[in-house]
Amino acid sequence: MDDDGLLDDWVLGHARTSRPKVCFVPTASGDAPAYLDHFFSAFQSRACEPSVLPLFRRELDDAALGRFLLSQDVVYVGGGNTANLLAVWRAHGVDRLLREAYDRGTLLCGISAGANCWAEGSHTDSFGPLTFLPDGLGLLSGSVCPHYDSEPGRRSSYQAAVATGALPAGWALEDGVGALFTDGLLTETVTRTPQAHLFQVEPDGENGVTERALPCRLLPEAQ
Template structure:
C-alpha cells in the first residue's frame, strides 16, 4: 500500500505570483486529508526543501502560502537542528502532508537515502500521510524521471519507486522537456510513464491513477508509452479545479 500521492508538473505556491492567494492545487491537497492528526486542529503540512538545498526563500514562500490554513513545519536535512528533538522519524510520521519542493532530483535522492528519509516517507504514506511535490518533488516518487540535475536534460532511473514508470514535469513549461522525454521513452532509456504541464497534477491512490487535475485552463497531462521505435502520447482527461 503506497497511500495517496499528488504529483504536480508545476503550479501550487511554488509558481504562484502571489503566495498569499491560495493556489487551487494546494487547496486540493488540503482536501485530501480526511481527519487531521492534531486534535481539533488544522492539517499538519511539512515542507521538504532538500532539492533546493533548503532554500530559506522557498521555505518562507511555503510558510506564507499555508499560513492560517495549516500547522506548518519543515524537514531541513542541511540543518538537522531544526527537526524537533532531532527525531526525524517521529516528526515525519506526525504529519498529515509531506510537500516536496523543486530543485535537483538527483541531490534529493542521495541525501534522502543517506538520512533514511526515503524509507520514512514510504512508512508515512502507508500510515496515511499524503505525499505531494512539484518538479523534483514530482519526479522523486516514480521509478524514473527526466531531470536537469546534471545540466542538460537526461533520464534518471533511480526514483523512490512508490509510483510506477517514469515522470516528466514542466511538460509545456520548458521547451526541451517534451522532446527529450519522448526520445528517452522511445529509445527505452526510460520506461513508459506520465507527463504533466505546468499547472497540472496527477492524483494517485495505492499505486493507481485516480485522476488528472489542473489549476490552469488548458494544462494537460499524458500517459506516454513506447510503441516500436516511437513514443506515443495518450492524453488524459483533466478536471479543471475551481
C-alpha cells in the same frame, strides 16, 4: 505553491484530517531560505499546521526525525535538483521514513523534483542538460516528466527516453496540472491552467511513443 493557491487547496482537501499537519521538505533546493518563506506564506493562513524539515542544517536525531515525519498528514516536497534530493534523503534515512509514512496513509506530494522523486525514474535537469534519471523511491510505478509544455526540449527528450527504454512509460505533466494516485492508480487529474493536460506516454514498439492526453478538471476559481 502557485500564487492563487488552487492546487494547494486541492492537496489539503485530500488529507486524512480537516486540519492536517503539513511538512515542507525543501531538500532539492538546498533548503533555500526564500523557498521556506514562500511555503509559510502560502500555508500559514490555511486550515493546517505547517512545518519544515531542513536537512542541510539538521537538528533532529534519528529517533526524533522518525517521530516527526511519521506524525505528518501531508509531506510536500519542493522543486530543485532531483538527484541531489535522493542522495541527501538516503544519507539521512528519509527515503525509508517516507516509505513508512506512505504505508501509514500520509499524503505525499510535490512539484517538479518533488513530483519526480516518487516514481521509478524521471526526466530531469539535475546534471545540467535535460536527461533521464532511472532512479527514484519507486512508490509510483513508471516515470514522471514535469514542465512538459514550458521548457524547450522537455517533450522530445522525455519521449526519446521512453522510446529507447532509458525510462519506463510514465506521466508527463504540463505546468498547473495536479494528479492524484491512490494505491498506484491514477484516480484524479486537475488543473489550475485552462487547456493544460496530463499525458500518458508509452513506447509503441517502433522506436517511437504514443502520447495520450488525459482530461483534467479545471479547478473552480480558475474557470
